[in-house]
Amino acid sequence: MGLLSSFHCIAMCGPIALALPVQKGDKFQQFAGLAFYNTGRTFTYAALGIGLGSLGSSFAWIGYLRYLSIFAGILMVLYVLWPARLDTYFHPPKFWQKFIQHLKRQMGEMLRSRKMQSWFLLGILNGLLPCGLVYLALISSIATGNSLSGGLYMLMFGIGTLPAMMAVGFFKQWFSVSLRSNVRKITPIMLAIAGILLVMRGILIEYPVKNSANDNSIPICHGK
Template identity: 35%
Template sequence: MISLAFFIGLLSSVHCVGMCGPLMFTVLGKTNSFWSTSSRQLLYQFGRITSYSMLGFALGLLGASIQNGWQQQLSLFTGVVLLFFGVYQLIGRQIPAIARRQQLLVTPVLEKMAYWLQKPRGHFMVGCLNGLLPCGMVYLALASALNTGTALRGSLFMLFFGLGTLPLMLGAAMIGSTIKGRLKLKFTKWMPALLILFGLWFVLRGANLGIPYLSPIPYSSAANDILCK
């Protein structure tokens, strides 16, 4: 599970560099000091990963509270949510009314980020707020955290997701904006397909069709069927 979280983070970091690159370079500011640049980036990245971990804890706790006897419904719900975000990524942004509504939701967070950027050590809070911005790959990781079974597992899943994004994010920040265009790789064009793929997997997982690994029947249900016979 942890290795999956790290891999999702590593994969999503390509998207992060492409989409969040301007924010990273704003956080860097104008400084010739390597240590000043490094400390700003580490505070920013630590804040971002802290937000992910806290969200994972909350969703893991939520998932744990409803999993007893509800694993199938939880998996189906998760799949439907991911399918929704996948379809939204495909067509939602092309509808002006939906795009404007999303902008209204994001604007208060961006304003808070701008406020903390003016503070001497506000980069940690900027990172925390950045972790709350809408992102398809974060939705995918959070959906997985919801199904981990406990608050601790959910928090650890999101922690390793965040750590997976760290190498490329730090590398891009240190190398500079020239890497941004090269690493984007049109990720946003195939990210909806990834969300839809995982959404279908969660739906199949909750459907209990008896397909090994893809849609298995829970042990308890299979055992009950055998005992009834």
């Protein structure tokens, strides 16, 4: 999912990667700067996955993980069919919009820095920016059922976006508008497949049933 979503990331986050001061350095400085920036993004995704995955463990405990997985899959399919309609209903609240504006101002200051830690922090903050595909991935991380699996899911999602995001920094002349447009046409198809798989996962989940035949009771002797 991360690999296929990375072409959407190029359009949304690619300009930030291109604006990094690393473009003025040698190849090693470019690689290090882009690696620090993208590692920060992945770190944020994994941290969010751990938090939401722990929420999923409570859903699993009360038996609703099946429905959560189905709901996440349906949302993915709906996002492919009617992205504009979902963006209308699932827009962030005003307090979050103000936070995002403050976040962007902080990111603007970090873009002017030439320090590695600033680029890492820039990636961390970038991971908090609103993104429909990241939201869908986070919903899917809840459906994993526990914090460890949720964190690993989002970690792999972030790693999946790395090849394209690293490449856009090194070979920016290759990523023309027409190329990005053609490749992004594949993304909705793969997202729909991922959504269908999540729905199937929810339907096929089997919870353990207590078998009274295998219930080995402990005998208790009552003495006089």
